[in-house]
Amino acid sequence: MTEQTSGDGDGRSSDVHRVDGRIAVVTGASRGIGESTARALDRAGARVVLSGRTVDDLERVAADLTNDPVILPADLAESGAGTELAERALAAVGGVDILVNNAGIPMRRTPDQLTEDDLDLVFAINVRSLLMLTLGLGPSLIERRNGSVINISSIAGLRGPIGRVAYAGTKAAVDGMTRALAADWGPQGVRVNSICPGLIATAIWEESRRTVPGLSESLAEQIPLKRWGHGDDIADVALFLASDASRYLTGETIAVDGGLTRLSTETVRLPEHG
Numbered sequence: 001m002t003e004q005t006s007g008d009g010d011g012r013s014s015d016v017h018r019v020d021g022r023i024a025v026v027t028g029a030s031r032g033i034g035e036s037t038a039r040a041l042d043r044a045g046a047r048v049v050l051s052g053r054t055v056d057d058l059e060r061v062a063a064d065l066t067n068d069p070v071i072l073p074a075d076l077a078e079s080g081a082g083t084e085l086a087e088r089a090l091a092a093v094g095g096v097d098i099l100v101n102n103a104g105i106p107m108r109r110t111p112d113q114l115t116e117d118d119l120d121l122v123f124a125i126n127v128r129s130l131l132m133l134t135l136g137l138g139p140s141l142i143e144r145r146n147g148s149v150i151n152i153s154s155i156a157g158l159r160g161p162i163g164r165v166a167y168a169g170t171k172a173a174v175d176g177m178t179r180a181l182a183a184d185w186g187p188q189g190v191r192v193n194s195i196c197p198g199l200i201a202t203a204i205w206e207e208s209r210r211t212v213p214g215l216s217e218s219l220a221e222q223i224p225l226k227r228w229g230h231g232d233d234i235a236d237v238a239l240f241l242a243s244d245a246s247r248y249l250t251g252e253t254i255a256v257d258g259g260l261t262r263l264s265t266e267t268v269r270l271p272e273h274g
């Protein structure tokens with residue numbers, strides 16, 4: 001862990017967001033938020049291990065990165081996949097400083113549609129593999145004394161969305177595990193935080209945005225900042241959490257949602273006061 005002694009304008013601020021020489025693992029790096037995050041970490045100086053199932057897309061992303069990226073394909077739905085990916089990552093790059101647990105699936109199902117198989121699948125990817133990968137990299141994160149784990153959760157775990165009971169459960173689990181692991185590993189210098197993205201215009205939303213008339217506009221209208229988010233909106237916060245700029249921040253869950261979760265867009269008309 002880097003001991004920081006001063007925050008009084010000592011000229012360090014321009015470097016504090018960089019992660020030069022650090023090694024990062026990003027799951028779900030083949031597109032969307034994971035792709036943006038892998039690119040941001042590379043630009044800030046990290047060597048990035050890119051994981052996902054679609055090798056063509058991982059290669060497309062890796063081709064643009066400058067710090068000797070590594071591709072490790074993995075299907076995180078499989079039993080044992082998180083542990084195995086941790087072992088392969090350590091064998092490939094030796095040690096890890098930053099882990100971005102981003103891979104995830106949405107599982108839109110109403111209560112009457114949801115099956116046990118659906119539940120097993122979404123928990124396997126969004127929760128089980130996320131935790132097992134993190135635990136597998138734990139000794140390395142601890143040994144390197146500057147570790148940062150960033151879990152990509154969702155505002156679904158904060159708000160209670162309609163028709164996504166299983167997904168909301170996985171993301172609430174991620175936030176709970178984030179706090180518990182931050183408590184376990186804080187004394188050893190590893191920080192653990194989660195980001196809850198709001199409505200981010202990635203492949204998860206592509207079909208609905210294209211086919212449901214007015215959906216894109218009506219949802220944007222509900223967001224205080226009046227626009228959908230983009231991968232970079234999340235990637236920049238992930239980079240902040242990976243870097244020493246967030247060195248005193250752990251166990252936190254940050255909604256990056258244009259204000260959707262915490263702010264109201266309703267105008268409440270109160271009677272005039274005399």
Ligand SMILES: NC(=O)c1ccc[n+]([C@@H]2O[C@H](COP(=O)([O-])OP(=O)(O)OC[C@H]3O[C@@H](n4cnc5c(N)ncnc54)[C@H](OP(=O)(O)O)[C@@H]3O)[C@@H](O)[C@H]2O)c1
Pocket residue numbers: 027028029030031032033034051052053054055057074075076077102103104105106125152153154155156196197198199200201202203204205
């Ligand atoms: N977009 C949003 O509005 C939003 C909002 C809140 C939270 N999130 C969360 O943000 C994260 C990224 O979402 P996104 O919007 O960027 O979605 P996306 O564009 O669909 O990307 C999902 C990523 O996860 C990977 N993935 C999916 N299933 C996998 C599996 N079985 N094994 C390994 N990798 C797998 C995909 O890669 P392959 O297909 O190549 O395997 C892809 O890289 C997810 O955890 C999601 O829950 C998104």
